[in-house]
Amino acid sequence: MKLNPKLRVAAFAAMLIGxxxxxxxxxxxxxxxxxxxxxxxxxxxxxxxxxxxxxxASTHPGAMLxxxxxxxxxxxxxxxxxxxxxxWVLRTSGTTAGLTSVAFGTRQGTPQFVAGGAGGTLLFSASxxxxxxxxxxxxxxxxxxxxxxxxxxxxxDGIVDxxxxxxxxxxxxxxxxWNAVAYGNGTWSVLGAMYVFPLWYDVVAWSTTNGQSWGxxxxxxxxxxxxxxxxxxxxxxxxxxxxxDGDIEYSGDGVNWYSGSSAPANTLHDVTFGNGTWVxxxxxxxxxxxxxxxxxxxxxxxxxTPPLFALTFGGGSFVAAGxxxxxxxxxxxxxWTLRTAPTTAALEGAAYGADSWVAVGEGGTIVQxxxxxxxxPFTPPGWSGPLVLSEVPGTNVDDEIDTxxxxxxxxxxxxxxxxxxxxSVQLSLDGVPIGVIxxxxxxxxxxxxxxxxxxITPITYGAHTLELLVDYQNEVEESDEANNAAERVFxxxxxxxxxxxxxxxxxxxxxxxxxxxxxxALRFALDHATAVRLEVFxxxxxxxxxxxxxxxxxxxHVRDWDxxxxxxxxxxxxxYWVSVTTPETRRHExxxxxx
Numbered sequence: 001m002k003l004n005p006k007l008r009v010a011a012f013a014a015m016l017i018g019x020x021x022x023x024x025x026x027x028x029x030x031x032x033x034x035x036x037x038x039x040x041x042x043x044x045x046x047x048x049x050x051x052x053x054x055x056x057a058s059t060h061p062g063a064m065l066x067x068x069x070x071x072x073x074x075x076x077x078x079x080x081x082x083x084x085x086x087x088w089v090l091r092t093s094g095t096t097a098g099l100t101s102v103a104f105g106t107r108q109g110t111p112q113f114v115a116g117g118a119g120g121t122l123l124f125s126a127s128x129x130x131x132x133x134x135x136x137x138x139x140x141x142x143x144x145x146x147x148x149x150x151x152x153x154x155x156x157d158g159i160v161d162x163x164x165x166x167x168x169x170x171x172x173x174x175x176x177x178w179n180a181v182a183y184g185n186g187t188w189s190v191l192g193a194m195y196v197f198p199l200w201y202d203v204v205a206w207s208t209t210n211g212q213s214w215g216x217x218x219x220x221x222x223x224x225x226x227x228x229x230x231x232x233x234x235x236x237x238x239x240x241x242x243x244x245d246g247d248i249e250y251s252g253d254g255v256n257w258y259s260g261s262s263a264p265a266n267t268l269h270d271v272t273f274g275n276g277t278w279v280x281x282x283x284x285x286x287x288x289x290x291x292x293x294x295x296x297x298x299x300x301x302x303x304x305t306p307p308l309f310a311l312t313f314g315g316g317s318f319v320a321a322g323x324x325x326x327x328x329x330x331x332x333x334x335x336w337t338l339r340t341a342p343t344t345a346a347l348e349g350a351a352y353g354a355d356s357w358v359a360v361g362e363g364g365t366i367v368q369x370x371x372x373x374x375x376x377p378f379t380p381p382g383w384s385g386p387l388v389l390s391e392v393p394g395t396n397v398d399d400e401i402d403t404x405x406x407x408x409x410x411x412x413x414x415x416x417x418x419x420x421x422x423x424s425v426q427l428s429l430d431g432v433p434i435g436v437i438x439x440x441x442x443x444x445x446x447x448x449x450x451x452x453x454x455x456i457t458p459i460t461y462g463a464h465t466l467e468l469l470v471d472y473q474n475e476v477e478e479s480d481e482a483n484n485a486a487e488r489v490f491x492x493x494x495x496x497x498x499x500x501x502x503x504x505x506x507x508x509x510x511x512x513x514x515x516x517x518x519x520x521a522l523r524f525a526l527d528h529a530t531a532v533r534l535e536v537f538x539x540x541x542x543x544x545x546x547x548x549x550x551x552x553x554x555x556x557h558v559r560d561w562d563x564x565x566x567x568x569x570x571x572x573x574x575x576y577w578v579s580v581t582t583p584e585t586r587r588h589e590x591x592x593x594x595x
Contacts, residue, residue, distance in 0.1 A: 036205070036214045038162055038170040044134070084369045085317065085329050085357065087418075090342045091366040093131050097121040098140075099360035101153070104353025105146020108165050113353060114151045115360050116141030122153070122163070127445070128358045128368045129419070136161060143231070144349075147183035148210055154178035154190050162211040170214050176203050177228075180241060182254065184234030189254025191229035191241055194218075200225055206255045219257070231280075235273030238293040242268035242280050250293045262288055262296035267307075270320075274313025279333035281308040281320045289333045299334045310359065314352020321347035321359040325367075343367055371418040371445075372479040375470045377486035378414030378448045386412050387468050387488035393453040398488075398539075406457040413470045414448035417479050426472035429456070430464055436472075463491045463541065491541035511578060515592035519563065522547070524580045524587070525556045533581040534559055539574060563593055570595075 093099065099117035106112070115123040115131075118140045123133035141155040151163040158172035160181075172178075178192035190205040199221040207214045225244065232241040239251040246265035249257045268282035278290040285305035290296040306323035313319070320328045325341035341347070347361035356369045377386035383396040388410040390399035396410050413425060425437040437451065466488040471478070478484075511520050522534065534548040544565040561578070564570055573595040579588040 036170050036172055036216060038160070038168040038211055038213070040166060040168045044166075083329075084315065084355075084371045085319070085327075085337075085339050087370050087372070088327065088339065088341050088367045089370045091129055091131065091358075091368050093123060093360075093364040093366045094133065095121055095123070095364040097135075097364055098362045099123070099348060099364060099366070100140065100142050101144045101349035102351045102358055102360045103144045103146045103151060104351045104358075105151060106149050107146075107151060107163065109149065111354065113351060113358055114144055114146065114153075114163065115349065115366070116144045116153045116155070117360070117364075121364075122161075127354050128356055128366075129445075131366065136167065142177070142179050143181050145181045145183055145188075147188075150211065152181050152183070152188055152190075152211060154181045154192070160190055160205065160211070160214065168211070170205075170207075170211070172203075172205065172214075172216060178203075178205075179229050180232035182232040182234040182239055184239055185237070185253060187254045188214075189232065189234075189239055189251070190214075191232050193225070193228040195225070199223055200228060202229065204255060204257070206253075215255075217255070230268065231270045233272050235278075236293065240271050240273075240278060240280075240290075240293045242271050242282070246282065246286065248280060248288065248290075248296055260290070260294045260296055263298040265298070269307070269309045269322075270311040272311045272313050272318070274318055275316070275332060277333055279311065279313075279318055279330075281311050283307045287333060287336075301328075301336055309346065309348050310350040312350040312352050312357065314357065315355070319350055319352070319357050319359075321350045321361070325361075327359065327367075341367055373415050373420035373443070373445075373476050374417035374479045374483070375413060375415055375420060375423065375443070375476060376480075376483040377468050377470060378412050380412050380448060380450060383410065383412065385488065386486045387466055389456075389466065389488055389490055396452070406455050409454040409456055409466070410450065410452045411454065411468050412448055412450035413468070415443040415445060418445045419443070420445075420476045420478075423471040423475045424473055426469045427454075428467040428469070431467075442476075463489070465489050489540060489542070491537065511589050511591045514589075515594045516563070517594050520561045520591055522559045522561060522578050522589075523556065526552060526554050526582070529553045530582045530584070532557075533579075535579045535581070536561060537577045537579060538571070539576065544571060544576075 097118040099115050099121065102113055102115040104113050113125045113128050120136035120139055121133060122136055123131045125131045139155050139157040139159050141153045144151055144153045153161045153163065156177055157174045158176035160170040160178060162168045173194065176192050176194045178190050180191040182189050186208055188207040188211055192203045194201045194203050201218045201221045203216065203218055205214045205216045228244050230242050230244055232239060239254045241249045241257065244267050246268050248260045248262045248268065250260050251257045265286040265288060266283035268280045268286060268288065271278065271280040276291065278293050280288040285301040285303050287299045287301055288296045289299050306326040308320040308322035308326065310321045311318060317329045317331055318333055323346050325343040325345055325347060327339040327341045328336040329339055330336045343365050345362045345365040347359040350357065350359040358366065358368045360366050379385050384398040388396050388398055390408050393408045419442065421442045422440050424439065426433055427435045443449065468486045470484045511522050514520065529551060531550065532548060532552045535543055536545040536547065537543055547559050547561060571593060573593050576591050576593060577588050578591055579586060
């Protein structure tokens with residue numbers, strides 16, 4: 001449960017006003033009430049979709065990166081020695097309502113964050129960056145949990161809302177304040193309190209039908225709101241809950257609760273589990289740790305620490321958030337690092353998902369970790385590389401270029417880090433810039449963009465190098481500034497003069513066998529005596545062998561290639577090109593070596 005003190009005090013006051021006379025609770029202390037069923041509400045719940053990045057002029061829209069093709073990057077999301085927790089940014093929530101809780105899970109198979117707050121505010125986000133939402137009533141949500149492809153939100157007015165493709169509501173006694181929800185061992189468990197003059201009553205609800213029907217009990221009464229439940233969490237086979245007075249309880253089924261062993265503490269607002277350890281945080285620097293959820297030890301930090309209202313674990317770190325935008329992190333719950341937040345608003349809820357931490361709070365505040373951008377050339381699925389050069393448009397596979405006329409270039413780049421601002425991409429040929437592509441809208445995190453069929457004309461005969469340089473003016477501060485370039489080395493294999501002025505030159509070449517597992521016979525014919533250069537190139541246009549360089553007589557000729565390079569080493573299996581060049585013309589033949 002993620003506490004919002006202002007909202008909770010208001011809710012308690014409203015309850016007291018309505019309970020000045022004796023009103024019997026829904027079930028006697030220690031008893032169980034009749035079943036409560038969840039009923040659909042006529043509310044249109046937004047569908048969360050993974051958004052495409054902006055479409056650039058003359059480009060295809062980017063697409064979400066496939067983790068299976070991310071092996072081209074090294075170092076993950078942050079440079080060595082840095083932490084994603086170093087950088088927090090404000091997100092736009094679209095509401096000024098206080099937000100008390102947030103969770104990450106799936107709904108209709110789509111991973112997403114769901115946040116709840118005052119006025120029945122319900123927000124959704126696929127990545128934590130862009131949010132959409134609605135209001136489901138006047139009640140305040142105090143906690144949310146995710147499991148089984150659904151979210152369950154609990155709050156004031158005895159409301160338990162189940163969000164899947166739509167929204168269903170289990171309505172309990174309106175005097176109940178539900179403060180905490182968790183799922184485990186096949187059971188949804190909800191903890192709360194109800195005031196019936198002159199006592200407070202614990203209220204426990206549970207569902208083993210995925211929220212369709214609920215049982216409810218009132219296990220005990222007490223004379224102070226200071227004993228009410230505040231938070232709960234399930235992990236490692238056990239439910240754990242904290243109370244306002246600093247007590248910690250545990251349960252195997254989420255229904256029957258027992259006191260754990262813990263040193264006295266200030267109010268413990270939230271509890272979670274990670275790295276094999278339970279951790280609870282609260283007021284006055286109170287921190288409690290446990291390995292089993294039953295026995296707890298004190299690991300308090302400075303008493304001057306602002307109240308910590310929310311706690312989550314993810315990415316190898318516990319992250320606590322609280323009053324005046326306080327954010328702390330720790331790998332173990334012992335030794336905490338203060339992080340810089342872009343807000344002074346109280347942060348009431350926190351969650352980890354989509355490779356980031358999100359915290360929500362008063363006034364609709366949402367903050368999220370944002371890793372630095374990492375812009376680099378990228379090979380989309382089905383492409384030969386980040387630069388693809390071919391003789392014809394409409395292909396993303398490298399081709400041998402046998403003309404110095406128009407060639408067609410495809411290029412692509414990606415952002416493997418956080419959102420990037422505006423930048424430009426430069427193309428160079430043989431070290432000379434030939435074009436700049438501006439990206440004025442920048443690039444969202446984890447997306448790629450591509451340009452296809454860029455016409456390049458003319459390119460002269462011989463060897464050349466194309467270079468793609470992303471963010472060539474260093475407009476974006478990146479996690480890795482050394483991976484922005486990619487090259488494509490190629491050779492124009494065919495001279496434009498195919499026939500001499502008198503029309504007498506006729507040249508052809510063929511290879512047998514082809515494919516070949518051994519020597520290959522290269523046959524060509526000349527219709528007049530002339531100088532001839534016979535060469536073998538690999539698929540990238542690099543010369544690997546000269547088989548003849550001199551004058552040959554008119555007629556047919558055969559030269560054998562033994563499948564070795566100029567150093568006598570067998571070449572690898574694959575495609576090669578045999579080129580026959582005379583002063584007047586050039587012809588080539590593709591051959592395949594099969595080992």
